[in-house]
Amino acid sequence: MPSLYLLIPLGVVVVFAAIAIFLWAASSGQFDGLEDLSKRMPDDDA
Amino acid sequence: MTDWTAFDRPEVRAGFAATAGESCQVLIALDGIHCSACAARAERLLAGQAESVSVNLAARTLSFRFKPQQKPLSVLLRALDEAGLQPRVLAREDAGAREVRERRRAFARIGVATICAMQVMMLAWPSYFGVQPEPAIAQLLRWAQLVVAAPGVLWAGWPFFEGAWRAARGRALDMNGPVALALAIAFGASAWRTVAGSGDLYFDSATMFVWFLAVGRYLESRTRARAGEHLRLLAGRRALTAQRRVATGLETVAIGQLRPGDVAVVAPGDAVPADGVLLEQPLELDESLLTGESQAVLRHPGEPVLAGAINVGAAPLALQVGRCGADTVLAQITQLMNRAHICKPRLQQIADRIAGHFVAAVLLLAGLGYALALHRGASQDAALGIVLAVLVASCPCALSLAVPAALAAATSRLARSGVLVANAGALQALAAIDTVLFDKTGTLTRTEMKLQRVIPLAGLDEQSCTAIAAALEHGSRHPIATAFAGIAAAAADELRQAAGAGVSGRVDGQHYWLGAAEHAPCPVRLPETQPGETLVVLCGAERALACFVLSANLRPEVPALVEELERRRLSLELQSGDAPATVQALAQRLGIERYAARQTPQAKLQRLQQLQAGGGRVLAIGDGVNDAPLLAAADVSAAMPHGAALAQSRADLLLLGDSLAPVTLALDVSHAVQRRIRENLLWALGYNLLVLPLAMSGHLPPWLAAAGMSLSSVVVVANALRLDAVVPRRAPTPALAVVEQR
Known part of the structure; x- marks a missing residue:
């Protein structure tokens, strides 16, 4: 069980990392116009 | 090829670009985009020259950031133009940009609430199953919950605290009050118990509560954004530069430099910059945003042309400028719509007041429930659970949404058909009318033969x-x-x-x-x-x-309209200033039994008051110029004002399409609004009354209360959105009737 002393804080850190990534994605407009995506074709060049 | 250099001038740029430091953000309409391949091409064209390039395929717009010092906008625009993408610079819309930011923020709050709620539940699971970890681990789990729940409650739930604080400062109570109080109690009590190291925690309920609420708010704001769509489209039609004809040819000027009397030239596909008179040759114009008429209209030389119309003809359009800037019909429509969005109809004020009292009652009941539970000998934990459930479940969100959601949906539905609702309260009054008073000249008939x-x-x-x-x-x-x-x-x-x-x-x-x-x-x-x-x-x-x-130059839609109104058992009257013979002929032809000729505006007003004194509720329909007193005194008024008369018009409903046909639609929508509002209020009140006893008696856990409350708001908004689908009811046409008989 002592491993929990490490794993629980680690889990919390991962949660905050997920929040940070999500916030970055939302504020840079990645979730804007979601209905648009289905109409676009894959961009092979990129 | 168009001269794009005008867009490099700072004074022109101020009209469309949002400047932040060295870089400018612009929104460009790309009429040449038809498929995803075009969109990809546009993005590739600008790659390396501009930042955060993004194409919206549905709206056919392109937005990007650029640095004017490094790369003039005209170079980018010319590149797009040469690629055949037909760029058109759109006016800056502060409101639009703000809405985008708010939508992103609201979405981010949902996301954070989701992540936090899930993780708090993971950390709380031992207590769900009665597992007793060793005390040190249990305390570690508590602290972990506190840390993870903090952003989920405090940041994702921030709008509720902020709203409650704003209302409290204005000495008012709104539905944010109970929500904020519930969140504060749940989070505060749990945090205190975490530090103290004993007692039940509500972090999971609090985060889930925020999640439900955030989703509800998000759906609601999407509805509101849809209602404002028309307004945004109108604003986007504002041209920014115009081509002015001078002795040496054409010069590009900022829109503010255009003066009445100038001759402006509008290239095919461009928006007309000012109101004026068409010169030289007949051309087709798309006036759909101004009038709701979806077909292009053919305009002849000498006929009026409105700012915001799109030249869909094949040739450049020459225009003698009459009114520009804030005097144009387009500017006035925008202004009127803004005004209509701001003013609150009476029923909504009443609903808001009821909601305020309701909140006060909920706060009292929550306190009462707590005291009663303790008195009955329940534990501190159970009593706190009751307080939370009462606060959350009976929050009157749905009640305060019931009226505005329905009115917003109805206004946007009518705007799409060219009916501008200048006074949202009129939509409700319209459902109750029993008499329609028509003016003749300019209303039922045209001035032309x-x-x-x-x-x-x-x-x-x-x-x-x-x-x-x-x-x-x-x-x-x-x-x-x-x-x-x-x-x-x-x-x-x-x-x-x-x-x-x-x-x-x-x-x-x-x-x-x-x-x-x-x-x-x-x-x-x-x-x-x-x-x-x-x-x-x-x-x-x-x-x-x-x-x-x-x-006798009757408007083509009038006979069908009169028939339809009679079918709805409305009593019709014709009041005209014309000669008796003309009025009689028209009234007989239309089958209107009550009519009066040679009426002065004063006499018309007296007739209206006579009808109203007899208990009648009157819809007056006029041309909005000569019958202002009549329109102002009627219970509901509709008018077809043109040009400068628009801003002065006191009519509740403005028919922009130069046609009376949408009157039927307005009646249908008003009845539908009435039904939706009634259903919404009934639902909201019924839900609250049903759920309150359950919560008070402790039969409703806080998380279920949160789900129920959010669901009831969503039901109200979804019900209002059904108004969007209202189509005018018509009597079956003869051909159709034959088919049905067979």
């Missing part, structure tokens, strides 16, 4: 007769001439006008005469006519060639 039918008398076919008549009447100011306007005509010479009698002239070397039948220089066998119709005869050298039946 209409060519009803042609009766050839001597071998010559209809078309040639009409062409000859049009040639004779070309350039005449006589009312009869309006019937022949817009018909292609050969040139006539030796034109002579005989006052009151007719006009004579030579077309293709032949002499003709056109005029009233009784003055005809040769014998004519007259066809039968109906009251209100006028006969005009065309004579050749020795005999009559054709009879033209001109009608």
Whole structure:
């Protein structure tokens, strides 16, 4: 069980990392116009 | 190729670009985008030259950031133009940009609430199953919950705290109050117990509560954004630069530099920059945003053209500028719509007040429930659970949404059909009307004459007769001439006008005469006519060639409208300042039994007051110019104001499409709104009354209360959105009736 002393804080850190990534994605407009995506074709060049 | 350099000028750029530090954000409409391949091409074109390039395929817009010092906008625009993407710079919309930011923020709050709620539950699971970890681990789990729940409650739930604080400072109570209180109690008590190291925690309920609420708010704000869509489209139609014709050719000027009297040139596909008169050649214009008419309209030289219309013809449009800037009809419509969005109708004020009292009652009941639970000997934990459930479950969010959601949906539905609701309260009053009072001239009838039918008398076919008549009447100011306007005509010479009698002239070397039948220089066998119709005869050298039946210029949609209104058992009245014979003929033709001629505005007003004194609720329909007192005094008023009259119009409903047909739609929508509002209020009240006893008696856990409350708000909004699908009801057409009989 002592491993929990490490794993629980680690889990919390991962949660905050997920929040940070999500916030970055939302504020840079990645979730804007979601209905648009289905109409676009894959961009092979990129 | 267009001269794009005008967009590099700072004073022009201020009109469309949002400047932040060194870089500018612009929104460009790309009419040339049709598929995803075009979108990808546009993005590739700008890659490396501009930042955060993004194409919205549905709206056909492109937004990007650029640094004016490094790369002039004109270079980027020319690149797009040369690629055939037809760029058009759109006016800056502060509101639009703010809405985007708010939507992103709201979405981010949902996301954070989701992550936090899930993780808190993971950390809380031992307590769900009664597992007792060793004390040190249990305490670690508590602290972990506190840390993870903090952003989920405090940041994702921040709008509720902020709203409650704002309301409290204004000495008011709104639905944010109970929500904020519930969140504060749940989070505060749990945090305290975490530090103390004992007792139940509510972190999971609090985060889930925020998640439900955030989703509800998000759906609601999407609805509101849809209602504002029309307004945003209108604002986007504002042209920013115009091509002014000068002695040396064309110069590009900022829109503010255009003056009445200038001649502006509008390239195909561009928006007209100012109100004015069309010059030179007939052209097709798309006026759908201004009038709701989806078909392009053909405008002839001399006819008015409105700012915001799109030149969909193949040639450049020349325009004599009449009104510009804030005087244009487009600017006035935008202003009126803004005003309508701001003012709150009475029913909504009442609903808000009820919601305020309701909140106060909920707060009291929550306190009462807590005291009662403790008195009954329940534990501190159970009592706190009751407080949370009462606060959350009976929060009157749905109640305060019931009216505005329905009105917003109805306003946007009508705006799409060219009906501007200047006073949202009128939508409700409209459902209760029993009498419709019509003005005649300019309302039921047009000022122009209409060519009803042609009766050839001597071998010559209809078309040639009409062409000859049009040639004779070309350039005449006589009312009869309006019937022949817009018909292609050969040139006539030796034109002579005989006052009151007719006009004579030579077309293709032949002499003709056109005029009233009784003055005809040769014998004519007259066809039968109906009251209100006028006969005009065309004579050749020795005999009559054709009879033209001109009608009393009735608007084409009026007979169907009158029939439809009568079918709805509305009593119709015609009040006119015209001569008795004309009014009688019109009233009989339409089947309107009650009519009055030679009425002064004063007399019309007296008649209206007489009707209202008898308990009647009157919808007055006028042209919005000569009948202002009538429109102001009626229970609901509708008008078709043109140009400058728009801003001064006191009518509740403005019919922008120069047609009375949308009146039926407005009636349908008003009845639908009434139903939706009633359903919404009933649902909201019923839900709250049902759920309150459950929560008070401790039968409703806080998380279920949160789900129920959010669901009831979503139901209200979804119900309001059904208004978007209202289509005008019509009596079945004869053809259809036959099919049904078979």
